Amino acid sequence: LDRWSNLSIGEMLVLESIFWSAGASRHDIATTLRLSKSKANALIAALVAQGLLMEMGHGVPGTGRPAETLCISDQLGVLVAIDLGATSMAIAVLTPSLVVLSQHSEAVDVRDIRLGPGVVLARAKVLVSELLGQCDKSANDVLAIGIGVPGPVNFEVAQLVSPPLMPSWGDFSIRDFMADGFKAPVFVDNDVNIRAIGELWKLQRSVSNFLVIKVGTGIGCGIICDGKIYRGSTGSAGDVGHICVDINGPRCYCGNVGCVEAMAARPAVERLAAEAMERGESDVLRRYADERGYLDANAVGAASREGDVVANRIIQQSGSLVGQMLASVVNFFNPSHVFLTGSIVTIGPLFLAAVRQSVYQRSLALSTRGLHVQYSALGDTGGIVGAGVLAMQEFLKSRSVSR
Amino acid sequence: LDRWSNLSIGEMLVLESIFWSAGASRHDIATTLRLSKSKANALIAALVAQGLLMEMGHGVPGTGRPAETLCISDQLGVLVAIDLGATSMAIAVLTPSLVVLSQHSEAVDVRDIRLGPGVVLARAKVLVSELLGQCDKSANDVLAIGIGVPGPVNFEVAQLVSPPLMPSWGDFSIRDFMADGFKAPVFVDNDVNIRAIGELWKLQRSVSNFLVIKVGTGIGCGIICDGKIYRGSTGSAGDVGHICVDINGPRCYCGNVGCVEAMAARPAVERLAAEAMERGESDVLRRYADERGYLDANAVGAASREGDVVANRIIQQSGSLVGQMLASVVNFFNPSHVFLTGSIVTIGPLFLAAVRQSVYQRSLALSTRGLHVQYSALGDTGGIVGAGVLAMQEFLKSRSVSR
Numbered sequence: 168l169d170r171w172s173n174l175s176i177g178e179m180l181v182l183e184s185i186f187w188s189a190g191a192s193r194h195d196i197a198t199t200l201r202l203s204k205s206k207a208n209a210l211i212a213a214l215v216a217q218g219l220l221m222e223m224g225h226g227v228p229g230t231g232r233p234a235e236t237l238c239i240s241d242q243l244g245v246l247v248a249i250d251l252g253a254t255s256m257a258i259a260v261l262t263p264s265l266v267v268l269s270q271h272s273e274a275v276d277v278r279d280i281r282l283g284p285g286v287v288l289a290r291a292k293v294l295v296s297e298l299l300g301q302c303d304k305s306a307n308d309v310l311a312i313g314i315g316v317p318g319p320v321n322f323e324v325a326q327l328v329s330p331p332l333m334p335s336w337g338d339f340s341i342r343d344f345m346a347d348g349f350k351a352p353v354f355v356d357n358d359v360n361i362r363a364i365g366e367l368w369k370l371q372r373s374v375s376n377f378l379v380i381k382v383g384t385g386i387g388c389g390i391i392c393d394g395k396i397y398r399g400s401t402g403s404a405g406d407v408g409h410i411c412v413d414i415n416g417p418r419c420y421c422g423n424v425g426c427v428e429a430m431a432a433r434p435a436v437e438r439l440a441a442e443a444m445e446r447g448e449s450d451v452l453r454r455y456a457d458e459r460g461y462l463d464a465n466a467v468g469a470a471s472r473e474g475d476v477v478a479n480r481i482i483q484q485s486g487s488l489v490g491q492m493l494a495s496v497v498n499f500f501n502p503s504h505v506f507l508t509g510s511i512v513t514i515g516p517l518f519l520a521a522v523r524q525s526v527y528q529r530s531l532a533l534s535t536r537g538l539h540v541q542y543s544a545l546g547d548t549g550g551i552v553g554a555g556v557l558a559m560q561e562f563l564k565s566r567s568v569s570r
Numbered sequence: 571l572d573r574w575s576n577l578s579i580g581e582m583l584v585l586e587s588i589f590w591s592a593g594a595s596r597h598d599i600a601t602t603l604r605l606s607k608s609k610a611n612a613l614i615a616a617l618v619a620q621g622l623l624m625e626m627g628h629g630v631p632g633t634g635r636p637a638e639t640l641c642i643s644d645q646l647g648v649l650v651a652i653d654l655g656a657t658s659m660a661i662a663v664l665t666p667s668l669v670v671l672s673q674h675s676e677a678v679d680v681r682d683i684r685l686g687p688g689v690v691l692a693r694a695k696v697l698v699s700e701l702l703g704q705c706d707k708s709a710n711d712v713l714a715i716g717i718g719v720p721g722p723v724n725f726e727v728a729q730l731v732s733p734p735l736m737p738s739w740g741d742f743s744i745r746d747f748m749a750d751g752f753k754a755p756v757f758v759d760n761d762v763n764i765r766a767i768g769e770l771w772k773l774q775r776s777v778s779n780f781l782v783i784k785v786g787t788g789i790g791c792g793i794i795c796d797g798k799i800y801r802g803s804t805g806s807a808g809d810v811g812h813i814c815v816d817i818n819g820p821r822c823y824c825g826n827v828g829c830v831e832a833m834a835a836r837p838a839v840e841r842l843a844a845e846a847m848e849r850g851e852s853d854v855l856r857r858y859a860d861e862r863g864y865l866d867a868n869a870v871g872a873a874s875r876e877g878d879v880v881a882n883r884i885i886q887q888s889g890s891l892v893g894q895m896l897a898s899v900v901n902f903f904n905p906s907h908v909f910l911t912g913s914i915v916t917i918g919p920l921f922l923a924a925v926r927q928s929v930y931q932r933s934l935a936l937s938t939r940g941l942h943v944q945y946s947a948l949g950d951t952g953g954i955v956g957a958g959v960l961a962m963q964e965f966l967k968s969r970s971v972s973r
Contacts, residue, residue, distance in 0.1 A: 319936055329936050376803045388902065392795050399904025400779045403936045410898040411932060413817060423932060495813040495898045499791065501802025529814060529826060533722055533732050533806045 250550025253384035313558030315361035363389025365553025383509035449477035468514035490525025653953025656787035716961030718764035766792025768956025786912035852880035871917035893928025
């Protein structure tokens with residue numbers, strides 16, 4: 168790993184540029200960094216000689232890339248990405264170019280106070296060891312660790328700040344706990360922020376101002392502003408779950424009424440579906456509940472695709488409320504894209520259609536002219552990719568600063 | 571003015587640093603720009619020799635500044651600042667350090683289609699000539715012209731974009747019209763954006779993430795994000811006037827219902843007061859209307875200070891709705907400060923109290939911890955100062971780029 172520490176600023180910029188474009192030609196690099204062809208070639212030659220860059224040659228199976236494409240070497244270390252949601256944990260080992268080498272996900276309830284950060288993160292470390300073993304790597308091969316967590320984060324100190332879902336995590340140093348046993352730096356951010364960072368990487372930074380809205384157990388928003396993640400003055404930017412969408416709505420656990428999270432997130436969809444089923448309004452929902460033993464958002468989505476009127480009504484209502492919240496945010500922020508992600512996405516296309524209808528109806532014409540509202544192209548892997556991008560980006564930054 | 575065109579990057583950074591700190595010592599400049607004492611002194615000496623910087627000596631009347639404070643010279647050109655609101659126009663000639671040399675304001679209704687941009691801006695040019703004459707300056711002394719306009723602006727081309735209040739301005743080149751007769755560059759931005767830029771200057775860039783909310787004929791918001799103005803993907807960021815605060819509210823001219831602008835801006839306050847007076851609910855409001863011949867927001871404010879229950883209820887309701895809109899925005903953006911400005915400010919302290927109560931009640935505790943909600947310290951002059959800052963900042967930038 169020592170090879171990463173003797174780099175010039177120019178070499179670092181080349182590595183960064185290649186990382187963010189997911190591979191690039193010599194010509195691309197010279198153009199992007201506004202370097203002469205000879206200067207760019209010299210920097211690249213030095214990096215290839217050090218083994219930090221590799222060339223994708225003709226006929227590399229499955230890549231389809233032209234001969235001269237340069238990538239960051241997959242021989243000089245790996246990244247660890249951890250995406251901790253409210254009810255699940257996904258972990259992956261990735262190359263510095265974000266190719267997944269091994270991965271695993273499992274259910275965990277971070278809200279369970281019997282667990283707490285020590286138990287959850289100890290389990291994460293066991294999984295990381297197993298995943299490193301699966302691809303013949305060790306702790307010493309890890310360049311950096313990126314972690315997303317479901318709550319507001321103070322990024323500098325890598326700690327959660329008064330997390331409503333998981334109060335016992337508030338004073339816990341995730342960085343210290345995870346760093347133990349590794350030589351790698353640990354970076355922690357909010358779970359929706361890492362998805363926004365992942366989306367930015369997927370888009371190769373071609374879009375400067377966009378939002379990623381995650382609808383799952385809760386509702387959160389990651390903000391990309393002028394090409395960078397925006398975290399706010401105390402790290403809680405994007406906390407849109409408690410925006411009021413109905414001043415006469417039901418009370419939320421936060422103490423206010425009509426919060427979009429309480430009325431439209433996955434638990435609300437599942438509760439409304441269960442209530443409708445209990446009232447005997449939908450045979451289709453009843454059938455799914457009988458078959459599966461429970462009625463989750465997936466079942467509601469399946470019922471909707473069968474044309475069940477009740478399921479459709481519930482999904483439309485949820486999408487419409489999310490869209491109403493989004494309309495306020497779009498008027499304020501004027502993004503060019505909004506990407507939806509989180510477990511609600513599996514519920515199907517009707518949800519997206521309802522969100523769109525509501526946003527376009529409620530936002531000003533000027534804010535929605537050219538606005539794209541769509542599902543994230545990263546899907547399920549958004550958290551893992553984002554945590555990997557965070558790890559690599561901050562790793563490169565930290566090396567830059569050290570010179 | 572040629573003296574502004576032969577500057578090195580270092581000299582430009584010194585000028586910028588002094589401009590944004592509203593005067594600085596040699597020591598401050600070296601510290602801020604991370605220059606050695608000798609390097610900083612050399613740059614400053616060159617700028618003093620060229621007459622671009624001046625030293626504020628001992629006993630300069632009324633300044634109270636210590637001897638070594640450096641300011642941008644007031645001998646080498648002036649700035650023109652124009653703040654065009656929906657119903658008024660303020661114009662000033664200022665020194666490059668933003669000392670007002672002459673100013674004038676008058677009523678104008680930009681929504682009046684009989685006027686249009688040609689008539690309104692021709693009047694502005696007449697006023698600029700008069701104001702320059704008042705301080706013995708000519709058009710050739712103008713370094714730059716900064717203009718704020720009440721609608722969404724495409725900053726690069728300096729034009730309004732589909733402005734709802736003033737449709738005939740949409741394709742009009744404000745830059746070309748105003749530049750004619752001057753050698754100075756013209757910069758145009760939204761009227762609330764320039765207030766935000768002015769506030770940033772007033773704060774000497776000590777606050778990085780804040781909002782300026784203007785409540786007057788309409789409601790708009792200027793966004794400072796990571797120390798810079800944020801304009802959004804199509805220039806309409808901060809368009810918060812049409813955020814819905816009551817899904818059962820009255821219809822707004824934009825076509826939607828329950829927009830905060832329709833329910834809480836100055837015209838709504840005045841309409842509610844007139845209706846209450848017509849119903850015979852307030853003798854105090856009746857008295858003001860009789861005395862003045864009309865019932866404006868000032869009169870409602872005066873009635874409130876006398877303790878009139880009806881005036882207080884109307885002001886509280888307006889503040890509460892503005893606060894409700896702000897709560898959504900604060901949850902999303904997590905600013906450290908919100909500054910209120912616009913003609914509603916004259917209505918008195920009760921409005922501010924109602925806004926605060928509503929924001930603190932409706933926003934998440936984490937977003938409001940350490941959040942300051944206050945009236946802008948710039949008051950009435952916010953628009954003029956902001957247009958002046960825009961002019962000087964962009965003037966310096968344009969000179970930087972040219973080298």
